[in-house]
Amino acid sequence: MKTKNKLVLALALLAAVLVVPALIGSSYIHSIIITICIYSIFAISYDLLLGYTGIVSFGHTVYFGVAAYVVAFTTVKLHWPFLAAVGMVIVVCVAISFIFSLVTLRTKNVYFSMVTMAIGQLFYVMSTKLYAITGGDDGLPGVKSIFPNKTVFYIAAVLILVCVYLFSKRLVNSPAGRVLQGVKENDARIGMLGYNTFKFKSIVIQISGLLAGLAGILYVNLNGIATPSILNSSMTLQILFMVILGGVGTLHGPVIGAAIMQIASIVLSGFTTRWMLIFGIGFVVVMLFFPKGVAGVFDRFSQPNQLRKE
């Protein structure tokens, strides 16, 4: 498909997503769209690591969850203004990405993934045990949304998602982005070209962490509460599914994956209480036949002349 046509299609889709739900006027649908946007941003941040830099982190939800808790704690318990809370989130996310960067230095591949999972679970356990600060299992409620209503919120969420997407696209197509893709393919070789791979990986870990933190801020605005469940490794796995289902290494794939998972769970749970089982089977089937994810399906149709040398 020509680039110009692609752009027109994208703009039309964007306009539809912005306008149609407002016309329908259902807050429920608005909240679903907001949720999709939140998980899309989260999934894009994960794809930057997984699909472009080749970093398989099982602790990524730490940023998401901690951001939610920081906002909840600072605004509800300390009565800080919202912008101050956001500032704190940035500080904390940078600190956490520093920790993860150090891990990349010391460990490789499987060991890296295991360590990141351990870090993730550490934060989860802290959230359940430090109940003086975190409210324990029940979580920290009482967060007031900065958006006056769901309509304004969803429009803002869509626009934020578009910005995140464009920013990420810019990043991966930049010279620095190419280096990252080189890191994914062969870390040592990129070093042999004169690139300080640690520096590059640190930067992408930081950016990805901040984006996940942004998703966490939006999450706690929507739900009004931060609970340990968002720090659990099952959350990271959910995001992993979204990215792979939608198409890893594409940036639009994660958005598709997030949308599919949200909508499928809602539609399916309306039919049966066994929807999770069906979803799991469906997921396996899709992966068997479309290993590049849903985005891969469309790619096949748009590039028939691609040279293949398998």
Add this chain to the structure above:
Amino acid sequence: MDNITENILELHDVETFIGQYHILFGVNITVRKGSATVLLGRNGGGKTTTLETISGLRPPFAGTILLDGKDIAGLPAYEIIQSGVGYVPEDRDIFSDLTIEENLLISSRKGNDYDKRLELVFELFPDMKKYFKKKSRILSGGQAQMLSISRALINDNKLILIDEPSKGLAPILIRELIDRINIIKKDNTVLLVEQNWEMATSVGDYFYIVQDGMTVFECTKEELLADDTIKQKYLGV
């Protein structure tokens, strides 16, 4: 003519471990500017390890490595590379997902006159121009080798390290490559490891025999060609 070193690279008593294995026991090499120096020797002698040590891929255990007078022993690879070293590994190792253009762009360092160097690359390897925008996974073995060398060439490096350039190439391609390297070595000094006798002697100006992790013999091209016993004694041919 002060402060211009004649030797672009000097190794003094370099020792290297791989894991717990003591591979290099004392390597002494001098690479003169504007020439091609060849490391010869049987398999497993430590030739590739020597190149890896120079490039920073493996930190040396002992010894000094002077690049243009500056000791680079123990520096991380990216710093050594940024000091003006190009590395062409044995397995080519190009980024197959990227196009030729992207492979070259990514190799081009800050401050490099990319366009000028690209012209040189196109002159030496016209196939690079032909497939410039194509993904490099479509290249044949020989073309991949050319790309690998082009990547080292895209920067005006002081020194280019090449590990077995003729490996897997058809004889006609080897002869073309000999011509190219003879051109390259003048402006960008070359240090190569080579098993192929024809290439080694057509390109090399100075030779070191590396055996059991040590440099055991050195000579010029003339000396090597004049004395058959060297070949028999060290290379078992």
Add this chain to the structure above:
Amino acid sequence: MKSAMKKSYRYIALVLAILMIGALALAGCNKSEPAAGSSAAPAAGSSEAAEEPEVTGPPIKIGLLNETSGAYEQWGKMELQGFFSGLYYATDGTMAIDGRPLEVIVEDTTCDVGVGVQKATKLLEDDKVDILSGTCISSIALAVMDMAAEKGVPYVINCAASDDITGANFNEYTFRTGRNLTMAAEAGLGFLNEDEIEGTTWVVLAPDYAGGRSGGESLGAGVEARGGKVLDYIYPPMDCTDFTSYIQKIKSLNPDYLCAAIVGNNFIVKFPQQLKELGALDNGMQYVTSIADFDFLKTVGEAGIGQIGEALYHYNCWDTPANDALIQIHQELYNGEYPDFWAGESFVGAQAIVLGIQKAGGTDGQAFIKALEGLEFESVKGTYIIRAEDHQALQPMAVGRIISDGNGGATVEAAAIIPLEGMTFPVTAPGRA
């Protein structure tokens, strides 16, 4: 040729997979009722039903958040069935109040906070329910209660037990008719008089997670407040299967009472079994623990006979007209099933909602609040009073004892009933004491 063959195998596999999914979906469809999102009252056909009442006004919409699917779906089922039974009872079978029919919209939270909030958004903003109710999960309740208050919709919580709901997170639109964790802990000890606890020694045991620890601490605090001494707190991990080392420790401490806040199969079954096996109960140590639902009784079986503890609700413990009605209506509506556990609380919540609307003469939020504050009414466990300060329903609590049901299984009898006056926990809602 080979790859073409492979391709057709793939498509066969794909078709089979689709068929399998379809079959599962159909099988799942006939499961529990009502399916999420529906607004049906369960099929009547009960002798309680009066004649079709005349409709004199717009329907009253009640939104019910429910754990219809997910880890807690058994509890969701109990809450749902008790709730409808309560509506039935309170409206004399008409499912209408003052000529306005009741429309109950049930939404599945899937045990997830995010989904719970989405569904609450739907109920509050799209369906515009007059009254909101439901959920067993405290974090969902805590998130939703803020939303309901913002919309000015009263929210009656039947089951979710966190103290903060009527404590630190209090708002005037939220009511809770179920018991909170402090009440549960108090009841657990309430069967002993002050003199009986005074001077006694205790060991408190709970699984090592936030709920277990806070439950354990409440128990310990209750003991010490009554003059007892807690020798030790023991927190085995939640997935512990071999309690030998912990039991040895308990034996060596030799307390008068062993009190456990238990959750999870291993604790419920294996722990008492191992206690017996290791002879820990031979010295007269009394084992005190919460008594839960039918599943709990089935799993603990013979090993549990003799256990004493707080019983949130078991139909055999109460002798009131409302309880009899609950059992009867529940069995009529739900294939002869006895009401279980949470049903005893959601029945009360439903009843309170109906009473509130009747007393307020409509569904205006502020009027409803005024109607419920201080409301005293008779229900399953006897007299309930909704405390005006924190909207928590004061109520009698049962201490149950597990006994044999004569059929090799276990049931519960009331070892002691703590009257409403015996519940003395303080008001912790900020600014409301």
